[in-house]
Amino acid sequence: GLARTNTWRRYRLGVMGGTFDPIHHGHLVAASEVAARFDLDEVVFVPTGVPWQKAGRRVSKGEDRYLMTVIATASNPQFTVSRVDIDRAGNTYTVDTLRDIRAERGGNLDLYFITGADALRSILTWRGADELFDLAHFVGVTRPGVNLHRSDLSHLPSDKVTLLEVPALAISSTECRTRVAAGLPLWYLVPDGVVQYVAKRGLYTEANESQILRP
Ligand code: ATP
Numbered sequence: 438g439l440a441r442t443n444t445w446r447r448y449r450l451g452v453m454g455g456t457f458d459p460i461h462h463g464h465l466v467a468a469s470e471v472a473a474r475f476d477l478d479e480v481v482f483v484p485t486g487v488p489w490q491k492a493g494r495r496v497s498k499g500e501d502r503y504l505m506t507v508i509a510t511a512s513n514p515q516f517t518v519s520r521v522d523i524d525r526a527g528n529t530y531t532v533d534t535l536r537d538i539r540a541e542r543g544g545n546l547d548l549y550f551i552t553g554a555d556a557l558r559s560i561l562t563w564r565g566a567d568e569l570f571d572l573a574h575f576v577g578v579t580r581p582g583v584n585l586h587r588s589d590l591s592h593l594p595s596d597k598v599t600l601l602e603v604p605a606l607a608i609s610s611t612e613c614r615t616r617v618a619a620g621l622p623l624w625y626l627v628p629d630g631v632v633q634y635v636a637k638r639g640l641y642t643e644a645n646e647s648q649i650l651r652p
């Protein structure tokens with residue numbers, strides 16, 4: 438439409454944060470759906486550095502998670518990947534992610550942070566929660582097994598948070614890792630290139646050294 442061709446239109450950037458260990462079709466469908474519904478110009482995927490919520494768990498190296506995210510998004514001209522979180526030392530906090538993306542991209546930018554509804558529920562416990570709503574609009578995508586209602590979000594500013602149902606995809610990274618460890622196929626749960634990358638690097642197998650145990 439006309440609005441798309443107006444050069445003065447503010448750029449609408451989706452930000453999809455995640456551990457992406459590995460990235461799967463649930464993530465990609467969610468990003469694609471939010472991009473369509475919110476008329477986004479681009480969605481930038483941001484693999485986390487140290488996921489502090491996942492302390493005590495094995496997490497693949499940032500470089501492996503970054504490369505899988507690049508492979509998975511390469512075919513979509515609207516999808517990009519940012520290194521801001523894996524290149525920053527220390528724990529990853531969403532407030533830093535949003536600040537860095539803003540600093541990197543400059544002005545005239547509206548940010549839409551895309552997150553699973555499960556994570557949205559605890560949003561007020563995140564560091565810098567008071568600043569988060571000045572930095573971005575929040576889109577909570579409902580995933581299978583998470584029952585979230587507007588009333589669960591009554592403590593959040595209603596003009597800054599939108600819930601969106603995405604086509605149900607019962608895929609999680611946990612299930613992908615468990616399947617690989619059990620020798621079950623990953624095909625069609627993640628993009629083909631990611632299946633091949635996981636096999637090539639031996640990710641999610643017992644003896645793999647590319648995973649670090651979070652303290
Ligand atoms: P894990 O099982 O290790 O927790 P995950 O599948 O939840 O991994 P993350 O990298 O933690 O993947 O997810 C990044 C974001 O994508 C989170 O906000 C999460 O809620 C959301 N998400 C994950 N899977 C889906 C899915 N199938 N549909 C919609 N959103 C999803």
Ligand code: MG
Pocket residue numbers: none
């Ligand atoms: Mg998760």
